[in-house]
Amino acid sequence: MTATLEPTPAAAPMAAARPARTAPAPTPFRRVLHVELRKMFDTRSGFWLMASIVIASVVATTLTVLLGDRDSLTFESFASAVGSPMSVVLPMIGVLAVTSEWSQRTALTTFTLVPSRPRVLAAKLLDVLAVGAVAMLVALGVGALGNIVASAITGNDAVWDIAASTFAQIVLANELGMLVGVVLGLLFRNSPAAIVGYFVFALVLPGLSSALAVAQDWWADNGGWFDLNQTRFLLFDSTLTGEEWAQLGVASLAWVVLPMLLGLRLVLRSEVK
Template sequence: MSVATAPTTLDVSNTPAVPFGRLVRVELRKLADTRAGRWLLISIAALTLLVLIIQLSVVLGQGLHPKFLDFLQGMNTPMGVLLPVLGVLSVTSEWSQRTAMVTFTLEPSRVRVVAAKFVSILVISVLALVIGLILGSLANVVYGALSGDTVVWGSPAKYAAFYLLLYVFGMATGFAFGALFLNSPAGIVAYFVYSFVFPGLFEIAASLMDWFAKLQPWIDFNNDQNDLIDATIHGRGWAHLIVAGLIWLVVPLAIGIWRIRRAEVK
């Protein structure tokens, strides 16, 4: 007569968690490992350099007198458009490439994975700022050397802080849309609609309706960030930025994290 034996179970209670720093390094590597991410990073750097070269050529050819802030604003054109796309791709990669099963098996805590992804885009924002400041400074010095004019620096520390916020907001908003849709094309399209379609609609509505003109600064997160680009934000502008950021950044991000925690892994 055979004796029934109890099924054995695998005790993983004492298994150490994956260090958070390692998760961040993995997520940073993912941004450059894929073909889309790698070429997007290359495109951002190349277009930023190209824009500054064109801007430098124009100001020298037309005898203009730019300041350091003018070069930072020129640098923001490609970075402000393309960095958020990287933010979208950073959070949709598992779901678009069907690698979520592997990721969440190696690290079961989805919140930790999302947090690592978010920290990775903050790191990219800092790196983008450093590269932009170096290129902008170089353009300003070259302008002074070739034109013979006095180089105007203004307040570089204040500009750096404002542009860091600008890049963080851009990448975080892209990240939020990516988390909300969990699909790369949908997240990118939604971000571009928010960036290029809604501001125009808001302007039209504000010109036609006085009550909406008073409401617009509180809901137009994209437009509110223009004061960061110009380094003129103050007082009420910060209040507008915070309220609009809650609508377009915090709410989509919260819903997106809720979706990620409950989405079926395939």
């Protein structure tokens, strides 16, 4: 009996090639802005730091009404009182907006979800500047309310002696302080070190600069080109001359722009763990 060969079944067709996977679309920058802004408020420390802006403004205004010379109170009196705590609180917001990624160990998650570190850092920077501007508007409103209350208590007419240009200079001075905080956060990426660094910048260096100005006439005449605090403080009190604006620009380049570029380079090249 002869064996017959049965025809072998046709080879199964090759599995259809899988369609090429498309790269996911990048996270919209507006969403990154929103998320980074929420992160500034979501933690307990962040919430109370933001709340301290309003609390400090109310306390400063109340003390001005209660303890100030009521016959000479003006809008500038309240603006000066509110501006003092703002000059301390706002730079801390700039510091913590950057260092929180490392102190709270969220940097790995953040840069995994949004691999483009420049976009994240740009969002943080814009959020910091926006918070600073809104905070100054809140402080302005609280100061204006205090001026009205003081006028009602004393029976004197309210004096509104701060021009829009002067207020813009005050906002610029505080924004520069916040940018210094951001710079220190980028350089150190450690909250305590960056905060100490800011207080050295804001409290120690002005004293050293003043002592140097007493000892050296050259520094007394030209220190404004190198000392950011010296020209930044002028923004609170007076209208700057053309030379003083130039000094502010040069000092900002030395203390804000160049260190920020260095800090950005360090963050972009650092290993996130």
